[in-house]
Amino acid sequence: MQGFNKYYPPDYDDAKHGSLNSYRGKHALGDRARKIDQGILITRFELPFNIWCGSCDAHIGMGVRYNAEKKKIGMYYSTPIFSFRCKCHLCSGWFEIHTDPKNTRYVVVSGARQKMEDWDPEENGGYAVHDTNGKTEPVDPLAALEKSTDAQTNATKVQAPRIEQLQSVSEHYNADPYEHSRRVRKRFRVEKKIEKAAEALDQGIKERYGLPAELKLIRADAESEAVAKDEWEKGRVRVAQEQTSKRRKLALDAPVVAPAATGSSSKAYGSALASLRTRILANSSRSSGAASRKPTLAGIAIRKLP
Numbered sequence: 001m002q003g004f005n006k007y008y009p010p011d012y013d014d015a016k017h018g019s020l021n022s023y024r025g026k027h028a029l030g031d032r033a034r035k036i037d038q039g040i041l042i043t044r045f046e047l048p049f050n051i052w053c054g055s056c057d058a059h060i061g062m063g064v065r066y067n068a069e070k071k072k073i074g075m076y077y078s079t080p081i082f083s084f085r086c087k088c089h090l091c092s093g094w095f096e097i098h099t100d101p102k103n104t105r106y107v108v109v110s111g112a113r114q115k116m117e118d119w120d121p122e123e124n125g126g127y128a129v130h131d132t133n134g135k136t137e138p139v140d141p142l143a144a145l146e147k148s149t150d151a152q153t154n155a156t157k158v159q160a161p162r163i164e165q166l167q168s169v170s171e172h173y174n175a176d177p178y179e180h181s182r183r184v185r186k187r188f189r190v191e192k193k194i195e196k197a198a199e200a201l202d203q204g205i206k207e208r209y210g211l212p213a214e215l216k217l218i219r220a221d222a223e224s225e226a227v228a229k230d231e232w233e234k235g236r237v238r239v240a241q242e243q244t245s246k247r248r249k250l251a252l253d254a255p256v257v258a259p260a261a262t263g264s265s266s267k268a269y270g271s272a273l274a275s276l277r278t279r280i281l282a283n284s285s286r287s288s289g290a291a292s293r294k295p296t297l298a299g300i301a302i303r304k305l306p
């Protein structure tokens with residue numbers, strides 16, 4: 001008999017006994033746990049369907065209750081499978097019923113026969129709605145689409161190679177981060193040195209020619225140097241020509257003043273001047289094409305000279 005009250009006897013020691021049940025040597029579930037050492041618990045079990053007893057062949061109706069020995073006999077994924085062992089109330093023969101989590105039902109395993117009264121739609125001119133054996137798959141439009149030939153072709157010929165490419169790129173960039181970092185830093189140090197040297201050179205040129213600090217200079221290389229030399233030479237020649245023609249023009253426009261005192265020498269001076277004028281005029285008409293060109297600064301580009 002279970003202890004129903006909370007009477008603590010005088011010799012009860014909490015540290016020693018722990019609880020009243022252990023003090024009395026009883027399980028909390030009382031007599032129902034008398035086979036707990038075998039993993040069996042006595043529970044009240046109600047027949048879920050009609051059966052015929054295997055020993056006395058009597059019909060036992062659904063809903064008859066038994067004190068069944070409930071035992072865990074296995075697992076279906078995370079769901080335990082229980083066995084219920086009952087004794088027939090007519091003949092004392094044992095029969096056993098198991099739970100079937102996969103199909104959400106009970107199965108008679110031994111000692112009895114189940115009376116099959118499940119609704120069978122096919123037998124009654126209908127169609128089975130639920131198929132627990134998984135023979136037919138549910139109609140899923142997305143699943144059907146994934147199974148189409150186009151989708152499969154796309155997956156194998158486009159998506160899979162693309163994923164492989166992405167994976168290889170990712171592996172390439174993540175394979176050896178230390179090495180990548182080292183290489184980048186090394187290159188950066190070298191480039192920085194070159195950049196600094198070039199900047200110092202530019203600064204020197206700007207200071208030498210009094211150029212504005214924000215002016216951007218072109219990098220010196222063989223080609224640009226050749227072009228600069230060529231243009232420099234052309235500009236030099238042009239400036240020289242312009243200066244010559246200017247001097248001639250000034251000479252031509254200058255007023256002719258004859259010295260009054262000496263007669264013979266003034267005549268000689270006048271003739272010499274006339275011959276000079278004709279010579280200059282002849283020269284200027286010859287080189288009129290070159291002289292007519294106005295000197296322009298735009299044609300002279302600022303180049304960095306070696």
Ligand SMILES: [Zn+2]
Binds near residue numbers: 053056
């Ligand atoms: Zn029986």
